[in-house]
Amino acid sequence: MKGMIKKCSVCGEYTLREDRCPYCGGALKNPHPARFSPEDKYSRYRLALSLSARKGKD
Numbered sequence: 001m002k003g004m005i006k007k008c009s010v011c012g013e014y015t016l017r018e019d020r021c022p023y024c025g026g027a028l029k030n031p032h033p034a035r036f037s038p039e040d041k042y043s044r045y046r047l048a049l050s051l052s053a054r055k056g057k058d
Helices: 045-056
Strands: 007-008
Touching: none
Parallel strands: none
Antiparallel strands: none
């Protein structure tokens, strides 16, 4: 979709460009969260991945 705002993963600036950050040249990512659906089929797997990642940090 054209016109979606992007956030630089390096400096944190927001831009409408699609390729690289105009300020530092860093990679851009989508700052918006994923859509929520109560019928999410994969929530169990994401939760297990999140819990295992937390367990690995401690």
